Amino acid sequence: MTLVILAFVIWVAMWALNTRLANGPRANSRPIQLLVPAIFGLTILVVWELLVHGLNVPLVILPAPSHVVATFFNEIPTLWLDFQQTFIKGALSGYVIGCGAAFATAILVDRYDFLKRGLLPVGNFVAALPIVGTAPILVMWFGFDWQSKAAVVVVMVFFPMLVNTVAGLQETTSMQRDLMRTYGAGYWPSLTKLRLPAAMPFIFNGLKISTTLALIGAIVAEFFGSPTMGMGFRISTSVGQLALDMVWAEIVVAALAGSAFYGVVAMTEKTVTFWHPSQRK
Amino acid sequence: MRKIFPVLTVVAAIFAFWYAAVPFMNVKETLTGLERAGAVVVPDNPIERRDASSFGLVLNNSFAIPATYAQERPRLPAPHQVAQDLWKTTVMKKVTSKRSLVYHGWITLSATLLGFAIGTGAGIILAVGIVHSRAMDMSVMPWAIASQTIPILAIAPMIIVVLNSIGIQGLVPKAIISAYLSFFPVVVGMVKGLRAPDAMQMDLLKTYNASDNQGFWKLRLPASMPYLFASLKIGVAAALVGAIVAELPAGGARGLGGRMLTGSYYGQMVQIWSALVFAAVLAASLVLLIGLAQRRALKRMGLT
Numbered sequence: 282m283t284l285v286i287l288a289f290v291i292w293v294a295m296w297a298l299n300t301r302l303a304n305g306p307r308a309n310s311r312p313i314q315l316l317v318p319a320i321f322g323l324t325i326l327v328v329w330e331l332l333v334h335g336l337n338v339p340l341v342i343l344p345a346p347s348h349v350v351a352t353f354f355n356e357i358p359t360l361w362l363d364f365q366q367t368f369i370k371g372a373l374s375g376y377v378i379g380c381g382a383a384f385a386t387a388i389l390v391d392r393y394d395f396l397k398r399g400l401l402p403v404g405n406f407v408a409a410l411p412i413v414g415t416a417p418i419l420v421m422w423f424g425f426d427w428q429s430k431a432a433v434v435v436v437m438v439f440f441p442m443l444v445n446t447v448a449g450l451q452e453t454t455s456m457q458r459d460l461m462r463t464y465g466a467g468y469w470p471s472l473t474k475l476r477l478p479a480a481m482p483f484i485f486n487g488l489k490i491s492t493t494l495a496l497i498g499a500i501v502a503e504f505f506g507s508p509t510m511g512m513g514f515r516i517s518t519s520v521g522q523l524a525l526d527m528v529w530a531e532i533v534v535a536a537l538a539g540s541a542f543y544g545v546v547a548m549t550e551k552t553v554t555f556w557h558p559s560q561r562k
Numbered sequence: 563m564r565k566i567f568p569v570l571t572v573v574a575a576i577f578a579f580w581y582a583a584v585p586f587m588n589v590k591e592t593l594t595g596l597e598r599a600g601a602v603v604v605p606d607n608p609i610e611r612r613d614a615s616s617f618g619l620v621l622n623n624s625f626a627i628p629a630t631y632a633q634e635r636p637r638l639p640a641p642h643q644v645a646q647d648l649w650k651t652t653v654m655k656k657v658t659s660k661r662s663l664v665y666h667g668w669i670t671l672s673a674t675l676l677g678f679a680i681g682t683g684a685g686i687i688l689a690v691g692i693v694h695s696r697a698m699d700m701s702v703m704p705w706a707i708a709s710q711t712i713p714i715l716a717i718a719p720m721i722i723v724v725l726n727s728i729g730i731q732g733l734v735p736k737a738i739i740s741a742y743l744s745f746f747p748v749v750v751g752m753v754k755g756l757r758a759p760d761a762m763q764m765d766l767l768k769t770y771n772a773s774d775n776q777g778f779w780k781l782r783l784p785a786s787m788p789y790l791f792a793s794l795k796i797g798v799a800a801a802l803v804g805a806i807v808a809e810l811p812a813g814g815a816r817g818l819g820g821r822m823l824t825g826s827y828y829g830q831m832v833q834i835w836s837a838l839v840f841a842a843v844l845a846a847s848l849v850l851l852i853g854l855a856q857r858r859a860l861k862r863m864g865l866t
Contacts, residue, residue, distance in 0.1 A: 296697070303697040314700065321701035342724050399568030403576075409795070409849050411803045413715075414818075414838040417826035422587075422637065496713040504719070504810050505826050513716065520719045523727075528720050536712040543711035 284335030288328045295324040344526040352526040353533055359515070360534050367512040368538050370427035371499035375434025380491055383439045384484070387446035388472075401447060408440040416502040425506045433502040438491035445490070449483025450476050482557050485550040492542045496535065580641055586616040587638035588630040593619065595633075596626055639832045647836040663840050669817040670805045671844060673733050677740020678801040682794065684741065685748030692749070693756040693782070694774075706749050714742060718808045736808040736817075743804035744797030751793025755786025784863060791856035798848045806841060818844075 299317050307313055326346045332338070333345040340348070353360065390396045416433045423429035453476050461471040503513025512531050519527040554560055593603045593611060604622040605611060611619065620627065631640045639647075648663070655662035688706075692699045718739045725735040759781050767777050809819025818841045825833035 299701050300695075300697040303700045308696070308700070317697070317700040318702075318704040322705060341727055395568050395571075398565065399570075399572035402569050403572050406846065409799050410842045410845050411799070411806055411838075413803055413807060414822055414834075414841050417822050417834050418831065418838070421826060421829070421831065493711055493713060497715045500713055500716045501807055501810075504807075505823070516716055517719050520723045523723070525720065525724070528717075532717055532720075535716050539711045539713055540708060 282335065284331045288331035288335060291331070292324060292328050295320055341523040341525060344529055348526050349529040349533065353530040356527065356530060359510075360530060362510050363512045363515050363531065364534055364538065366427060366508070366510045367430065367499045367503065368496070368542075371430030371502070371511070372434055372495040372542075374427070375431035375499065376438060376491060376495040378431065379435035379438035379495075380442050380488060382435065383442035383487075384446055386439075387443050387450065390443070390447055391450040392468075397447065401444065404440045404444050404447075408444055412437050412440075413498065413501050416498070417505045420502060420505045425508055430499045430502045430507075430511075434495045434498040437494045437498040441490050441494065442487040445483045445487030446480065449480030452476075452479045452483065481550075481554045482559070485546065485554065488546050489543060489550070492546055493539060496539050496542065500535065577641055580638075584636070584638050584640045585620050585627045585630040588633050588636045589616050589619045589623070589626065591635070591637065592626050592630045592633060593623060596629060601625075635829055636831055639835050643832055644835045644839060647832045648839060651836060652840070663818075663821070663836060666817050666821050666837070667840055667844060670736075670802070670809065670819065670841070673736035673805040673808070673817070674740050674798070674801045674848075676733060677737035677742075677805065678744050678798050680737060681741035681744035681801065682748050682797060685745045685797075686752055686790075688745075689749050689752035689756060690778075692753050694778075703753065706746055710746055710750070714746075715739075715804065715807050718804065719810070722808060736805050739808040740801035740804040743800040747793045747796040747800060748790070751789045751796075752786055755789025756782045758782075758785045758789065787859060787863060788856075788865060791852060791859070794852050795849050795856075798852060799845055802841065802845050802848065 299320055302308065302313055302317050302320075305313070329343075330345050330347060333343055344352075386400075390400050413433075415436050419432040419436070420429045423432050457475060457479075458471065461475050466474065500513040500516070503511045504517055507514040512535055515531050516528050519525070519531070551560055590611060594608065597603050597606065597608075603611075603626070605614065630636070631643070633639075636643065651661060651663040655664075657664045657668075659665060688702070692703055721739055721742075722735045725731070725738070763781060763785075764777065767781055772780070805817070806819040806822070809817040810823050818837045821837040822834050825831065825837065
């Protein structure tokens with residue numbers, strides 16, 4: 282019981298601290314803006330830990346964070362195998378193929394107005410559909426190994442990427458295009474020198490959306506059949522064994538991989554579109 | 563007409579491609595079946611056939627092409643097979659039958675709608691809190707944004723099993739996953755929307771001596787509506803995906819996700835395809851409904 286009270290006290294104290302920091306005079310400075318969410322995250326972890334111990338929550342319902350961390354470090358070889366199988370082989374290869382294909386299609390679509398008017402509504406429609414549902418079909422076609430996961434990822438990232446790239450390629454104004462024409466620039470020079478750079482913010486938006494979709498697709502596809510490794514496989518089998526600490530460790534891996542993947546794309550965006558107002562300081 | 567024609571062309575091209583792909587995808591199984599029935603196929607050795615390319619097999623056995631469209635368990639069902647199955651499982655079956663897609667669709671839809679309502683409600687409340695309290699904004703918002711990069715769907719099996727072990731079953735666990743998925747888009751969109759009024763408008767209200775409360779109801783909330791509807795569209799699609807994925811580990815073979823899973827266990831491709839088409843129609847109509855509500859609401863508010 283004391284632990285529960287302690288958790289409550291810590292929660293209130295941390296919240297008071299955060300309120301003071303957030304309303305304080307230096308609230309807009311960079312360190313404080315990093316500190317406040319960090320304190321909040323830490324508080325949640327501490328309260329979680331204390332509540333699990335204080336209320337004697339059984340492992341099959343919720344493992345304590347410390348338990349998850351211990352499992353994470355004990356099981357690094359397994360987690361690394363799963364990570365390779367799901368992220369590198371499944372998600373990453375599918376991401377590259379899917380985004381590449383969507384990019385090429387977008388260039389083609391942009392060239393022909395007929396395709397643009399035909400394919401874009403279809404693409405917008407498909408982007409809203411539960412594409413994860415194609416996973417069982419693709420698993421049956423491409424087998425249980427990573428190829429089928431990559432295929433699911435390709436299908437999932439294709440349309441968001443296509444729609445974004447096409448929208449980006451329309452971003453230039455007629456004034457800018459006219460300027461290129463007065464320079465005597467043909468289709469290809471004006472594409473590579475004007476329209477693609479102008480489309481970059483949109484393209485990166487598509488790339489960023491696709492990072493999450495890629496990981497989701499690769500993990501969910503494993504629920505329909507996989508070799509005896511992979512993050513989705515481990516999650517579903519560990520849930521079956523009620524080894525929730527392993528599930529949480531796998532979720533930590535997924536979260537780390539997802540944020541790192543997103544972070545890398547966002548960093549690339551920052552260097553490529555340094556000229557864009559949203560990136561300027 | 564100018565708008566519809568290109569779309570129809572693209573759709574027709576997709577169907578043409580689909581029909582063209584069917585013989586190549588199904589030829590091996592079809593030939594095995596025909597050989598058993600006594601037909602002469604080239605090559606007549608099953609092992610050679612397994613290693614041969616589908617393209618060559620179709621060319622050498624062109625008589626088998628019609629049969630590839632009428633397979634009992636095709637690798638790729640032809641569109642008309644899917645349409646027949648859809649017709650059979652939606653219109654011809656009683657809606658209470660366990661083989662009716664309407665029955666399974668309703669199971670998924672009810673979880674989706676309940677979860678969507680919970681997720682949207684909680685999302686709006688959190689967004690209001692974030693806009694009103696600076697501490698909450700600085701503590702929660704970075705995590706809300708960061709959590710969008712995490713494949714949340716991966717924890718669906720765990721939530722189902724954990725809730726099951728404390729005695730909650732059926733609709734609620736699925737709805738929780740749906741709620742979780744539709745929650746974050748709504749929070750992020752709604753915060754953006756509640757902050758949409760610019761300083762000039764806020765100052766105007768201040769000159770009217772309006773209280774914070776009045777400012778919220780008369781300016782911030784109406785101004786957030788376009789953002790809210792945009793994120794509702796994303797949220798409802800995510801909620802449906804959540805409900806479908808949540809049905810995978812439930813194991814009860816109920817709902818559209820359950821149909822897909824049993825289809826994949828028993829190699830019933832037609833069943834997977836019709837569940838997929840049904841889910842697609844469901845998603846499209848949900849998004850369409852919200853789009854209609856958006857158009858009517860925004861029109862009445864004079865925003866469009």
